[in-house]
Amino acid sequence: MTRKRQRMIFVVAGVAALTVATLLVLFALEDSIVFFRSPTQIVEEGFPADRAFRVGGLVEDGTLERLEGNTVRFRVTDLAEAVTVTFTGILPALFREGQGIIAEGTLGPDGVFVATNILAKHDETYMPAEVVDALKAAGQWQGE
Amino acid sequence: MVNLHRFANPTWFVKITTAILPWVVGITALLMGYGFWQALFVSPPDYQMGEAVRIMYVHVPAAYMAMMVYGAMAVASAVALIWRHPVADVAAKASAPIGAGFTLLALVTGMLWGQPMWGAFWVWDARLTSVLILFFIYLAYIGIWTSIDDPLRAGRAAAILALVGSVNLPIIHYSVDWWNTLHQPASLLRAGGPSVDAGMLPALLSLVFGYTTFYVMVLIWRMHRELVVRRIRALQLLHAQE
Numbered sequence: 001m002t003r004k005r006q007r008m009i010f011v012v013a014g015v016a017a018l019t020v021a022t023l024l025v026l027f028a029l030e031d032s033i034v035f036f037r038s039p040t041q042i043v044e045e046g047f048p049a050d051r052a053f054r055v056g057g058l059v060e061d062g063t064l065e066r067l068e069g070n071t072v073r074f075r076v077t078d079l080a081e082a083v084t085v086t087f088t089g090i091l092p093a094l095f096r097e098g099q100g101i102i103a104e105g106t107l108g109p110d111g112v113f114v115a116t117n118i119l120a121k122h123d124e125t126y127m128p129a130e131v132v133d134a135l136k137a138a139g140q141w142q143g144e
Numbered sequence: 145m146v147n148l149h150r151f152a153n154p155t156w157f158v159k160i161t162t163a164i165l166p167w168v169v170g171i172t173a174l175l176m177g178y179g180f181w182q183a184l185f186v187s188p189p190d191y192q193m194g195e196a197v198r199i200m201y202v203h204v205p206a207a208y209m210a211m212m213v214y215g216a217m218a219v220a221s222a223v224a225l226i227w228r229h230p231v232a233d234v235a236a237k238a239s240a241p242i243g244a245g246f247t248l249l250a251l252v253t254g255m256l257w258g259q260p261m262w263g264a265f266w267v268w269d270a271r272l273t274s275v276l277i278l279f280f281i282y283l284a285y286i287g288i289w290t291s292i293d294d295p296l297r298a299g300r301a302a303a304i305l306a307l308v309g310s311v312n313l314p315i316i317h318y319s320v321d322w323w324n325t326l327h328q329p330a331s332l333l334r335a336g337g338p339s340v341d342a343g344m345l346p347a348l349l350s351l352v353f354g355y356t357t358f359y360v361m362v363l364i365w366r367m368h369r370e371l372v373v374r375r376i377r378a379l380q381l382l383h384a385q386e
Contacts, residue, residue: 004226007225011225014307015308018311026315026322030323033270034270034324035269035324036324036326091263092261093260093261094192094193117263117264118263119267119326120263121326122192122193122261123328124331124334125331125340126197126331128188128189128190128191128343128344129189130188131341131343
């Protein structure tokens with residue numbers, strides 16, 4: 001075996017072993033790497049009662065209520081389970097019913113999630129406003 | 145068959161790249177000029193984000209280049225380690241600051257985009273964190289080259305770091321699929337084709353290719369310079385021995 005071949009095997013095997021090791025570590029740490037939990041996960045797997053966490057999902061249609069001041073109440077759903085969220089403050093520009101959002105805060109004993117921060121999550125679709133208007137006019141629009 | 149060893153000959157490399165350099169400069173100017181004109185004046189505002197979508201035309205190609213340049217650097221490092229080709233070693237070294245620059249551009253434009261759209265400059269989700277780690281790996285790689293004087297030893301240590309860091313590339317790409325993240329999944333490189341409207345693609349694609357040829361252009365300049373520096377060093381060593 002030539003030295004070049006030896007080095008090549010060493011480099012390929014080294015990178016492969018390192019990749020496998022890193023991925024194993026990352027998947028073992030999955031719980032701490034996920035940025036938010038879904039309402040279903042909260043119902044099925046529970047939630048940390050002593051500290052803040054994030055819940056993510058869609059703002060359920062028809063549940064957005066504007067209370068006194070700049071407080072809002074709405075339900076976050078993953079289309080299976082839903083969590084009621086209240087939030088006081090300035091909402092991101094993309095916030096609306098049907099939009100994916102992530103709420104950061106604590107879940108009280110009454111089952112209401114009190115958010116201290118709301119982040120809007122948008123999907124990977126980019127489309128001109130006029131195309132969406134045309135689709136909506138034709139009744140063909142699938143999104144929100 | 146083409147003799148690949150000729151690429152490892154610095155004199156031959158400089159001759160060929162000097163000949164193609166004007167073409168690379170011209171193509172870069174055309175692609176970037178066309179791309180930015182499309183991005184700023186022709187491409188339509190997005191249905192959700194309005195005019196803010198235009199940040200995409202700077203952000204997405206920069207993020208793509210941050211990973212592309214690292215991939216090139218890792219391949220060049222492997223070639224330098226295994227076959228001891230001096231040109232591959234120079235290519236890896238010359239790529240690092242360009243890649244670090246693209247990574248910084250992707251991070252900064254991402255923050256400027258995240259604030260109005262998501263409601264936060266920065267969050268520690270898997271995508272943002274793994275790209276920040278990529279930036280730190282670039283800095284560590286540059287640090288090795290500047291802190292070790294002997295180019296032979298520096299090159300070997302830096303190449304090993306580049307290969308170790310390449311583990312991060314699939315993590316960055318798949319982070320948005322493997323974990324819940326605030327960052328949305330890929331829009332261009334996805335199963336089922338791009339989810340970017342056809343009216344936005346001319347700007348996005350011409351800038352992706354424009355950034356790529358920009359990298360090739362700067363890489364050739366930096367490699368020529370590095371080869372000259374090494375020749376001077378070799379001549380100085382020779383002179384000192386006499």
